[in-house]
Amino acid sequence: xxxxxxxxxxxxxxxxxxxxxxxxxxxxxxxxxxxxxxxxxxxxxxxxxxxxxxxxxxxxxxxxxxxxxxxxxxxxxxxxxxxxxxxxxxxxxxxxxxxxxxxxxxxxxxxxxxxxxxxxxxxxxxxxxxxxxxxxxxxxxxxxxxxxxxxxxxxxxxxxxxxxxxxxxxxxxxxxxxxxxxxxxxxxxxxxxxxxxxxxxxxxxxxxxxxxxxxxxxxxxxxxxxxxxxxxxxxxxxxxxxxxxxxxxxxxxxxxxxxxxxxxxxxxxxxxxxxxxxxxxxxxxxxxxxxxxxxxxxxxxxxxxxxxxxxxxxxxxxxxxxxxxxxxxxxxxxxxxxxxxxxxxxxxxxxxxxxxxxxxxxxxxxxxxxxxxxxxxxxxxxxxxxxxxxxxxxxxxxxxxxxxxxxxxxxxxxxxxxxxxxxxxxxxxxxxxxxxxxxxxxxxxxxxxxxxxxxxxxxxxxxxxxxxxxxxxxxxxxxxxxxxxxxxxxxxxxxxxxxxxxxxxxxxxxxxxxxxxxxxxxxxxxxxxxxxxxxxxxxxxxxxx
Numbered sequence: 102x103x104x105x106x107x108x109x110x111x112x113x114x115x116x117x118x119x120x121x122x123x124x125x126x127x128x129x130x131x132x133x134x135x136x137x138x139x140x141x142x143x144x145x146x147x148x149x150x151x152x153x154x155x156x157x158x159x160x161x162x163x164x165x166x167x168x169x170x171x172x173x174x175x176x177x178x179x180x181x182x183x184x185x186x187x188x189x190x191x192x193x194x195x196x197x198x199x200x201x202x203x204x205x206x207x208x209x210x211x212x213x214x215x216x217x218x219x220x221x222x223x224x225x226x227x228x229x230x231x232x233x234x235x236x237x238x239x240x241x242x243x244x245x246x247x248x249x250x251x252x253x254x255x256x257x258x259x260x261x262x263x264x265x266x267x268x269x270x271x272x273x274x275x276x277x278x279x280x281x282x283x284x285x286x287x288x289x290x291x292x293x294x295x296x297x298x299x300x301x302x303x304x305x306x307x308x309x310x311x312x313x314x315x316x317x318x319x320x321x322x323x324x325x326x327x328x329x330x331x332x333x334x335x336x337x338x339x340x341x342x343x344x345x346x347x348x349x350x351x352x353x354x355x356x357x358x359x360x361x362x363x364x365x366x367x368x369x370x371x372x373x374x375x376x377x378x379x380x381x382x383x384x385x386x387x388x389x390x391x392x393x394x395x396x397x398x399x400x401x402x403x404x405x406x407x408x409x410x411x412x413x414x415x416x417x418x419x420x421x422x423x424x425x426x427x428x429x430x431x432x433x434x435x436x437x438x439x440x441x442x443x444x445x446x447x448x449x450x451x452x453x454x455x456x457x458x459x460x461x462x463x464x465x466x467x468x469x470x471x472x473x474x475x476x477x478x479x480x481x482x483x484x485x486x487x488x489x490x491x492x493x494x495x496x497x498x499x500x501x502x503x504x505x506x507x508x509x510x511x512x513x514x515x516x517x518x519x520x521x522x523x524x525x526x527x528x529x530x531x532x533x534x535x536x537x538x539x540x541x542x543x544x545x546x547x548x549x550x551x552x553x554x555x556x557x558x559x560x561x562x563x564x565x566x567x568x569x570x571x572x573x574x575x576x577x578x579x580x581x582x583x584x585x586x587x588x589x590x591x592x593x594x595x596x597x598x599x600x601x602x603x604x605x606x607x608x609x610x611x612x613x614x615x616x617x618x619x620x621x622x623x624x625x626x627x628x629x630x631x632x633x634x635x636x637x638x639x640x641x642x643x644x645x646x
Contacts, residue, residue, distance in 0.1 A: 104519055107135050108146035109179035110166055110186070114154055124151055131179045134210055140177060143565050155188035156372070157351075158195075167196075170205050177206040183227070190225070190232045250344040250383040255279065257344055262335050263318045264289040264390055279342065279387045286390050288315050292332055293391050297399035302406055303329050311462075323463060333403060339396040340389030343382040347374040362431050419452065420481045420604055421614060428617035430458035430470040436477065452477030454616070475616060485603060487623055488610055489595050495584040522560045529553050620644060 111127040128149065135142045146169075148162035163186075169175050178200065180186055187193050200207055246257040255277040261267035264286045265279040288310070295301040295309060303326040310324045317324060336343050349372040419436030426433050434454040454477055457463060458470030532553065536546040591606060598606065612626035620642050 104523075105140045105176045106146070106174065107138075107140035107142050107177045107179065108148060108166060108169070108175045109135060109142050110148045110150075110163065111181065112150040112153060112155060112160070112163075112185050114152070124149060127181050127185070130181065130210055134208070135179050138208075142179070146175070154372075155184060155186070158187065158192055167199070170200055170203055173203065175205055177208060179208045179210065182209055182211040184231060188232065188235060190229050194225075247345065247383060250385055253385055255342065255385055255387070258342065258385075262337055263332060264338065265387070279337070281388050281390060285318070289332060289338055289390050292329060293338070293395050293399050296333060296402050297395045300402055307462075325463075330403075333399055336384070336396070337387055338390045339393050340387060341384040342387045343384055345377055345381055345383050348377045349373070350375045362426070362433070418604075419454070419477065420600065420607065421454065421484060424608070424611055425454055425480075425614045425616060427456040427458055427470055427472050428615040428622070429472050430456065432457040432470065434475070434614075434616055437474070452481075454480055456616070472616065472618060475621075480614075480616075480621070483621070484607065484611065484614060484623060488607055491584070491610065491625065492588040492591065492595065492606075495588050518560050518564050522557060522564065525553055525557050525560070529557070 109128070109131040111124055111131060113124045113127075128147065132142060132147075148166040150160045150162045153160045166175070166178070170178070183193050186196055197207065250257050256270055258267065258277065258279075261279050264282060266282050268278045268280055270277050292306055292310075295306050296303075301309070306329050307324045307326055310329075311322060314322065315324070316322055317328060332338075352373050422436050423433075425435075434456055437453045437455050438450050439453065440450055453474045455474040456470050456472045459468045459472060459474075461468045529550070532541075532546065532549055535541050536543070541549075587609070594602070595606075610625050612624045615622040615624065621644075622642050
């Protein structure tokens with residue numbers, strides 16, 4: 102008798118479904134089915150992706166489950182239906198073929214997965230039809246909205262920009278429209294006047310708005326340059342609302358920098374909005390808040406401001422931009438260059454990394470964090486040294502996790518415990534047969550039965566605890582192999598790597614850099630969990646200057 106190591110996978114597509122806890126119905130049904138089959142699924146093998154699209158295979162829980170199946174740590178996988186694995190039929194076939202080659206049994210709750218050619222054909226037809234219907238609905242929706250916009254209808258718009266109020270189809274008597282909001286319209290006109298007539302910069306506009314006590318669309322008194330820029334770029338204020346300014350496209354394959362504060366480490370959607378060519382925009386007439394001449398003057402001034410800003414840039418960028426964050430407040434550290442007197446009484450540029458929480462202008466004039474800024478040269482050199490050391494010695498990945506030796510003990514004992522449990526299970530069966538045939542008395546049977554069951558329960562608890570450590574070790578071994586492959590590919594070129602090459606390597610290996618008051622922690626993105634942390638991550642601690 103062999104113990105089946107079972108797991109299950111569940112997924113919902115939208116963040117609204119995740120917030121409404123609709124995934125609980127899937128997990129309950131999967132747990133009940135696994136329990137009825139005699140293969141209960143422990144918590145560490147319950148893989149759930151809340152609010153992740155099925156149009157991509159880049160999902161944290163699915164990746165962890167595939168890694169375990171690759172190293173032979175899973176024997177059976179329960180899934181509610183094929184579309185929970187993936188919406189794309191080709192992805193379904195890829196996963197099915199991958200697990201069949203690893204001799205992993207796949208169980209769908211809504212239909213049995215047969216082994217005959219007819220069963221495979223039925224699954225293929227269902228997947229192709231579902232994919233076709235999805236593409237057909239999306240294309241019909243896109244063309245219908247574009248045609249409505251070309252006809253001058255605002256029904257395709259879901260909201261209105263700052264300065265307007267969106268009147269829906271139901272409230273507008275069958276036709277949506279934009280209605281100017283007097284107070285917000287006055288602010289919009291003032292912003293355009295400051296830039297187009299007074300030739301102010303975005304920072305100066307933000308300072309004037311804050312001084313005047315104006316509030317944003319969300320009720321905040323702090324105006325960001327990004328919010329002002331979006332207002333100045335919107336053609337709706339000159340009487341022409343644009344439809345189709347962005348379109349959804351697959352995300353790039355490059356590793357993302359550190360996730361924004363409060364955002365998941367992996368994006369939930371496979372697609373992201375990208376700016377469309379202005380030639381493809383469809384314009385719909387709306388009430389104008391400013392005249393066309395002022396709008397054009399504003400665009401010319403913004404263009405001139407951008408050209409001046411480029412002249413002052415001395416470097417291609419900041420090596421660790423997007424990866425550094427404050428260990429105290431959680432806000433990002435950003436790069437900053439200052440012009441100071443250096444050795445020999447010559448003016449030089451010095452790079453620093455500064456905590457966003459220490460900028461009072463971002464938070465109503467009062468800073469929320471007192472973490473000091475860091476010297477850029479020291480921080481960038483230290484991080485690059487640790488990255489090179491990891492690539493030169495990939496074996497430290499497994500040594501880091503072995504630590505006190507608990508994993509090694511777990512690896513040696515888990516198979517022994519499973520063998521002991523199997524023997525106790527056989528002894529329990531023989532005990533029942535002996536009682537049935539009348540070979541032992543009821544009192545003896547009851548006491549021996551209780552002791553055997555108690556011993557089996559103890560072994561189940563130990564196996565559950567140790568199995569988690571074994572799975573993590575399998576993760577580490579797979580990660581170490583991938584790290585060796587990466588080191589073999591880029592290792593010979595590390596010494597002569599230029600700035601762009603260094604940034605690409607750092608972003609591939611580093612998840613984030615936490616800057617505290619006394620120490621700096623570098624967290625490598627090596628088999629970490631969905632939160633970007635966990636026992637599989639390598640954390641290097643450096644003293645702060």
